[in-house]
Amino acid sequence: MTEDDGKEHRSLYTPDDAWDRYYRGYSLSVNADGEVWWQAYNGTDRLRLDPVPVSCVENLLEIKPQGGRIRVTESGTVITQSEIDGADDAYEALFVGDIDFDGRLVPPDDPSESVSLSPPGLEPGELWSSVYDGSKYSFSGDQFWWHNAETKLRHSFVEPLPDHIVTELRKLRPQGGSFRITPSGDVLTQVPTERSPADVREQFRALPNVVKRVLQLRKNRGDVDMIPVYVGSLSGEQRPITVEEPTRLTQPLTDEEQESLEGWASAVDSYENKELSIDDHRIDEGGDS
Numbered sequence: 001m002t003e004d005d006g007k008e009h010r011s012l013y014t015p016d017d018a019w020d021r022y023y024r025g026y027s028l029s030v031n032a033d034g035e036v037w038w039q040a041y042n043g044t045d046r047l048r049l050d051p052v053p054v055s056c057v058e059n060l061l062e063i064k065p066q067g068g069r070i071r072v073t074e075s076g077t078v079i080t081q082s083e084i085d086g087a088d089d090a091y092e093a094l095f096v097g098d099i100d101f102d103g104r105l106v107p108p109d110d111p112s113e114s115v116s117l118s119p120p121g122l123e124p125g126e127l128w129s130s131v132y133d134g135s136k137y138s139f140s141g142d143q144f145w146w147h148n149a150e151t152k153l154r155h156s157f158v159e160p161l162p163d164h165i166v167t168e169l170r171k172l173r174p175q176g177g178s179f180r181i182t183p184s185g186d187v188l189t190q191v192p193t194e195r196s197p198a199d200v201r202e203q204f205r206a207l208p209n210v211v212k213r214v215l216q217l218r219k220n221r222g223d224v225d226m227i228p229v230y231v232g233s234l235s236g237e238q239r240p241i242t243v244e245e246p247t248r249l250t251q252p253l254t255d256e257e258q259e260s261l262e263g264w265a266s267a268v269d270s271y272e273n274k275e276l277s278i279d280d281h282r283i284d285e286g287g288d289s
Helices: 054-063 163-172 200-206 209-220 255-267
Strands: 026-031 036-039 046-050 067-072 077-083 091-098 104-106 135-140 143-147 154-156 177-181 186-192 226-233
Touching: 026 054, 054 067, 054 077, 054 091, 163 186, 163 226
Parallel strands: none
Antiparallel strands: 026 036, 026 067, 036 046, 046 104, 067 077, 077 091, 135 143, 135 177, 143 154, 177 186, 186 226
């Protein structure tokens, strides 16, 4: 069973419908006046989205008249969370609409310093010349998943990412780690400063001033010692990412799993016939290797 039963067809939902799929995406905020912006931290400058997705904003303000935060998935679906009436600190995810994610992020005090949402002409491994945001996923070796922050469970990908993306991620992050996928399909990750490109100084000088300032904020606040880089892009046909429901310890085995496990068990000789103790099959409590 998968949590996303097939692709996220835009015709499946209407505004204010319950969003029954997993919650993720590029983070933007909307106010009651219909302004849309991206913000690195509370108390820092806002970068306004241009053009404004008017239809989606109207949908959101019908749902939440004061506005609020929205997420844009890697396929351009806009979702939000709304408080459940009569429940304390309880929220439900709602569908807002769909957008074609293009345009720029514009500093209100100097529009000439705007940055593209999806900078063209980048090669894999080069510094990302826009803000680092998007649907967050993780990988290690051959395993790729979405992490549910509430349940702490991993939801594995149903289908593998394209080979060129997997190869580049492994090259940039040999030990694995997190990565982002923007609503434009750009795949991004962060690399430690010691693994930055050889010409990092030259690339850094070419970054937009806004991006340099955002990186400086991250550095000064001590959040990360990592540099965002471009990995590659996914086509529209390769999005959205479909994830599975996690397997729980209380979940009954399927017939196939039962048969496989019984076959394994029957092939194992008894302890009396081997120079092993039962401790050889205990879980190591010393931590991950």
